Amino acid sequence: MKAAILYEANKPLQVVDVEQEGPKAGEARVRVMATGVCHSDWHIMNGDWASPMPIVLGHEAAGLVEDVGAGVKTVGPGDHVIFSFRPHCGRCLFCSTGRTILCDGHTAARGMQLDDTFRLRRNGQGIYQMGRIGTFGERVVCPAEMLVPMRKEMPWAQAALLGCCVPTGVGAVTRCAQVESGAAVVVIGCGGVGLNVVQGARLAGARMIVACDLLDNKLVFAKEFGATHTINAAQADVVETVRGLTGGRGADYAFDAIGSEKTTLQIIDAVRPGGTAVIVGMAPQAVRAPINPYLMAVQEKVIKGTMYGSVRPNVDFPWLVDLYLDGRLKIDQLVSRTYRLGEINEGFAAMRGGQVARGVITFS
Numbered sequence: 001m002k003a004a005i006l007y008e009a010n011k012p013l014q015v016v017d018v019e020q021e022g023p024k025a026g027e028a029r030v031r032v033m034a035t036g037v038c039h040s041d042w043h044i045m046n047g048d049w050a051s052p053m054p055i056v057l058g059h060e061a062a063g064l065v066e067d068v069g070a071g072v073k074t075v076g077p078g079d080h081v082i083f084s085f086r087p088h089c090g091r092c093l094f095c096s097t098g099r100t101i102l103c104d105g106h107t108a109a110r111g112m113q114l115d116d117t118f119r120l121r122r123n124g125q126g127i128y129q130m131g132r133i134g135t136f137g138e139r140v141v142c143p144a145e146m147l148v149p150m151r152k153e154m155p156w157a158q159a160a161l162l163g164c165c166v167p168t169g170v171g172a173v174t175r176c177a178q179v180e181s182g183a184a185v186v187v188i189g190c191g192g193v194g195l196n197v198v199q200g201a202r203l204a205g206a207r208m209i210v211a212c213d214l215l216d217n218k219l220v221f222a223k224e225f226g227a228t229h230t231i232n233a234a235q236a237d238v239v240e241t242v243r244g245l246t247g248g249r250g251a252d253y254a255f256d257a258i259g260s261e262k263t264t265l266q267i268i269d270a271v272r273p274g275g276t277a278v279i280v281g282m283a284p285q286a287v288r289a290p291i292n293p294y295l296m297a298v299q300e301k302v303i304k305g306t307m308y309g310s311v312r313p314n315v316d317f318p319w320l321v322d323l324y325l326d327g328r329l330k331i332d333q334l335v336s337r338t339y340r341l342g343e344i345n346e347g348f349a350a351m352r353g354g355q356v357a358r359g360v361i362t363f364s
């Protein structure tokens with residue numbers, strides 16, 4: 001089968017033939033039907049995040065279960081599934097208290113299966129799988145606990161985005177911040193995640209949704225997703241403009257969907273006293289942001305981080321599927337361009353150029 005492999009940072013992905021071993025106990029083999037092109041893959045490609053290599057990247061995907069290993073009861077052949085890129089052991093402190101995204105119940109090395117072995121090889125060399133899944137390939141063998149079954153009427157490309165950008169953005173609002181109806185919300189960055197923060201705020205009943213980006217075409221997308229106001233941050237000061245829109249106080253909630261020193265400081269400054277600033281976007285690992293502890297104290301601000309929107313995949317992915325199929329969640333508009341696996345490097349070039357809301361690789 002074919003897969004796109006990263007052998008070295010700052011080099012293109014290589015689409016090549018690889019050997020794949022079938023599922024062992026507790027695992028499943030899934031035929032990938034669609035997989036999204038995400039900034040998190042890019043952070044590994046450009047060396048922002050340390051990673052073992054060679055590796056098959058890709059973590060936002062949906063597919064068809066082909067066969068399962070011994071003892072697997074949660075999915076079976078023919079099931080349509082969304083991949084979760086976080087483990088779910090079901091027994092650790094975090095799984096037991098409903099914070100499954102923080103699961104620490106497995107000890108196997110990153111990018112390998114739970115028994116510390118590889119399922120992919122090329123010329124005898126073991127190949128890692130991003131998040132133990134690695135969906136930039138025709139098939140994935142992975143722990144069955146990372147697969148969430150879905151309704152079969154859900155279209156594949158749209159389902160793929162339920163594996164990362166949709167739950168991350170919508171969950172940041174509904175699960176992490178728990179934005180209440182009538183709130184004023186600011187979102188910095190209108191890519192795949194930021195647009196889902198915007199529509200999460202719309203679903204939560206926010207009164208004001210202020211979307212910020214450097215590119216006007218992304219602000220047009222944001223309006224379509226429910227933004228009530230937009231700010232081109234290349235032309236206007238985000239914090240001053242937000243204060244002007246909110247009686248001088250600042251917003252109730254602000255979300256950094258980029259992940260950088262500048263944007264993290266902007267969300268803290270853009271919220272009112274007692275407001276909540278949420279870091280959603282994934283920064284390069286070396287980034288630091290100097291907060292002002294005095295102002296944090298006297299203004300009683302809250303700063304939170306969220307991974308994967310703090311969702312519970314087994315509960316929230318089926319909820320998001322229902323919302324989409326009921327016409328209440330926009331995903332069609334996110335799928336701006338589709339590619340074949342062989343065109344994957346073009347997909348990343350378009351993402352970096354800001355030309356697309358989300359690029360999706362399709363296989364059928």
Ligand SMILES: [Zn+2]
Pocket residue numbers: 038039040041059060164165
């Ligand atoms: Zn992602």
Ligand SMILES: [Zn+2]
Pocket residue numbers: 087088089090091092093094095096102103104105
């Ligand atoms: Zn766990």
